[in-house]
Amino acid sequence: MNIHHVISPVVHAARTVDTRLQRLCWPSVRNVLFDARTAMEYGMMAPLHRRLLTDTRVHSWLMSSARPEGVKEIFRDAPGSAPVLAPREAMMRRFDAYVAADRMWATLPRGTCRIQMFHGVAGKWSRVYDRPDRSMRHWDRLFFINRGRLQNYIASGAIDSRSPAIRLVGMPKSDCLVDGTLRRDAVLQMNGIERGRPTVLYAPTWTRFSSLNAMGEAVIASLIDAGYTVLVKLHDNSLDPAFENSGGVDWLRRLQPILAKGNGYLIRTGDASPWLVAADVLITDHSSIGFEYLLLDRPLIRIEMAELIKRADIATEYVDLIASASTTVESAPSVVAAVERAIAEPDRLSEARRAVAAELFHDAGHATDRAIHELYAVIELDAPASQPIAPQHAMIGAAARP
DSSP states (O other): OOOOOOOOHHHHHHHHHHHHHHHHHSTTOEEEEEEOSSHHHHHHHHHHHHHHTTOTTEEEEEEOSSOGGGHHHHTTTSOTTSOBOOHHHHHTSOOSEEEESSSOOOOOTTOOEEEEOOSOOSOTTHHHHTSOOGGGGGOSEEEESSHHHHHHHHHHTSSOTTOTTEEEOOOGGGGGGTSSSOOHHHHHHHTTOOSSSOEEEEOOOOSTTSHHHHHHHHHHHHHHHTTOEEEEOOOGGGSOTTSGGGTTOOHHHHHHHHHTTTTEEEEOOSOOHHHHHHOSEEEESSOHHHHHHGGGTOOEEEEOOHHHHHHTTOOHHHHHHHHHTSEEEOSTHHHHHHHHHHHHOTTTTHHHHHHHHHHHSTTTTOHHHHHHHHHHHHTTOOOOOOOOOOOOSSOTTSEEOO
């Protein structure tokens, strides 16, 4: 992303005139563009997108500047009526705000206010996401999920402590984990899954050093054999067999016969939040989804993968955090025993779970309201009164039987 440039006074003046003309012609109309590389990234921005769709004054657009050929899959959880733009089309338009959940930088010659929402809290690729360079100064707003990352940005020199871009917002995607809009039994019932049986969710991270590549099949098979309802949520980057970090494996095809032997389901939504609520226990290696699950204060099992921690440049502070709030195992055979203990003693490590969740998610449950407030301030429009938006991501068919 080539953002190390200075906007010339002439370009700045032209953009200012362009904005004024548009506001003169359409004083109450605003245009907001959401840019995503994966369905997971869209999931981070989806609460804002859904709110904007209820306001007729705001025109919301979806785009994938990095993977325009994949928009159907990337925005599979978005309302079907939401308009999608190709990058070339977006270049010709003017937007009042551009929102991304990763370090993308779409080419928008007519200028815009650029908002970064981030897409996780796991601390992977820490030199890129937690201690970045000064290129982050080019973002007009940084919607930080927690104070720790904000402090890391300042400490690394990525931004100044008094930067006008700083906003401590939280994670809008995770509001639904604590605000009561999702219920375990309702999610399972909507997807035709038995509610009385203990439900275990396996959600490994991506990269060829993840637990999925090392022992994923054995973990899933052992849980199926033990009689649990097993939900499997793979990272989008693990789904492409041609992608190096999938290990060259077609995981959907590989896992189908294993899941078909019992109560196994593949989760195909980009946002895993409903499935976190549906799960009695979560198993992961090191991913943001593991930390998000702590908001529910339910047992977390961590598969320790030393090579993953090294290769994914995971900061020690994040490894220590997830280890303190979870049961650590090192092999597939030990997973079932850990799940049995977790179900028998669900309150074990509760205090640690709640402490880590409070540290990583600023004022959970109210992040969407804060983000909407900041977004409307950016586009210079009065925000409408907050209205509850029905969750659109826990739908029948989101979990697929092989």
